[in-house]
Amino acid sequence: MKKFMLLLLFCHVASPVLHSMKYFYTASSQVPNFPEFVEVGLVDDVQTVHYDSNTQRLVPKQDWMEKVTADDAGYWDSETQRCQNDQQVFKANIDIVKKRFNQTGGVHIVQRMYGCEWDDLTGVTNGYEQHGYDGEDFLVFDLKTKTWIAPTPQAVITKHKWDRNTGQNEYLYNYYTQECIDWLKKYVGYGRSTLLRKELPSVSLLQKTPSSPVTCHASGFYPNKIMLFWRRDGEELLEDVDHGEILHNHDGTFQKSVDLDVSSVKPGDWGRYSCVFQLAGDEKDIVTKLDPKVIKTNWGKTEIKRDGDSPSGFPTGGVVGAVVGLLVLVAICIAGVIFWKKRNNGFEKANTSDGSASSDAGSAS
Template sequence: MKFIIFLIFIPLVYSELHTFMTTYTGISGQNFTGTPEFSAVTTLDGHQIDYYDSDIKKLIPKQDWMEEFATIDTWKEDTEIRKHVQQVYKNNIHVLMERFSHSHGVHTFQRMYGCNLDDETGETQGFDQYAYDGEDFISLDLKELRYITPVQQAELTVMKWNNDRTQLEFLKQYFGQDCVDWLNKFLRLSKATLEKADPPKVSLLQKNPDSPVECHVTGFLFRNTTISWKKNGQAMSDKLESRDTLPNEDRTFQRTVALYVHPDEWKKNQYTCVVEHKSLTETSQKILTEDEITRNRPGLYVPVSILVVALIVLYVIWKCRK
């Protein structure tokens, strides 16, 4: 016996949470071919905007809108900073190996730092974390303005860094203001490119006639895009399931809201998927009808050309055996 569970749908409010982050990675030992000893990657909202490694020794813009920024003096300064960090990591990773009693093998030392900005609330939060071999090593507690560690091997470093009050005050200023300023600057630079993107695509999908109908929306620019269903013009609060918002490669997003209603029911009423956002000039709607549904057809479709080739191969095999 099959049970159908109807999930109560509560509209989710997705805030515009932006993240600006830089990750340094140092590798020691006989690493894999083609893997640089040091690399630095900066991301904006999970998308790479620049890249540096110890092999190319150049800072490379990874977005079209970063090309112009790469021509200013700040870009040269950032390149020199990465060269300096590269040397620091080369020295530090050997010190860490000694502390962890690692005499050989491949080991990694990483730092991940940056800040978050919530457009809806204006709240910001900085973060600064270090890891050795993928495990937590040191992190900065910005509220207490001190470094903390879960491992004994990092205690000497934590003690040294916590005694440097000048550096701690600098980091407080950076994560509280400078990092957020850079985040906003890069958001403005990328805005023109994002605004040229096509409007979101709305599709009604169904695996088979007995499956729920999914309103799939992809290509939208803002995480807090509202996707809902209406029945005869009235907002629905049940028989719906909202899936997670997922990123696309082009910095847009996609999300699905499934409608758990039997075909006999939605054929007698008008069900509509509604997509809303403050950036849209008008609400995007898709009325549920049989013609609007894209359904996975049962069975395996094999092109005629493939069938012909298969028959020829079988014929040749048969002739050879004869």
């Protein structure tokens, strides 16, 4: 069973026509300087809504999300009320799960992640709901059998309880196969100009020391359905390369790096290597040859300077963007990575409306 973090890491390899809507709930106890409860919604990996126990209000994170009031004038009020109810449910759920694991104090996190996907080319759809506790799987909804999977013995009590609630499970099935897809299509329509845009990155070659790997760094691209890889003599390299994660920039674009170990590459062979950036749906690749003259270093051999570059030649703009983006992800990862397991911790299920799959299973105790 894949962890939520893995879902986040691999979501970027999806088809270029694969749209997604994801919701993450995170309830925590004794986490310093972090809200006790957070809800975050994303469409095509773009954050659309946010709620936390400090503000007590669900708010749009994209201008185009305001369009939802054209169909439902009271949308933000009703959704805020739902979030406030969820907050109480998940607060109680932490106490229930702690007892299951014979725990008392300390830092603990309950998570729920759910959502759906829609391929606008083939029409194929998929849905999922998962719950976790302290970074481990707790419960997963099996869409095919309409039953719950308990990866840990402490979740078996809740699994049996929820399995008996066939009406609720039937509702979840219908939600993930129909209602969730309808909302996803609506949101994609609202944000079409943003979600379907394409932006190409700037690509730089970086190296810390003469013996360090050469990093191919692409920043400023959108969407995150991309491939970035090294090739030799026109063939993709699978060895001596290290792929980094796709990270958020502060402006909503993305960045990614891939390292090439050049320790065994002869100086005369450098010209055989190149870094290739491919954006889904764009026929033209961005190819950057491995040339010592264009590598930015911090050891005095900077050949290329750009606005925003540091004195060492390393671009600071992308790094700053990554830091800002990561701060957002701490709310989407502490409220998102954390989320993976947060999906329905076998206690009482939180409600679901537009993007939220309703869960009225009752207490897990």
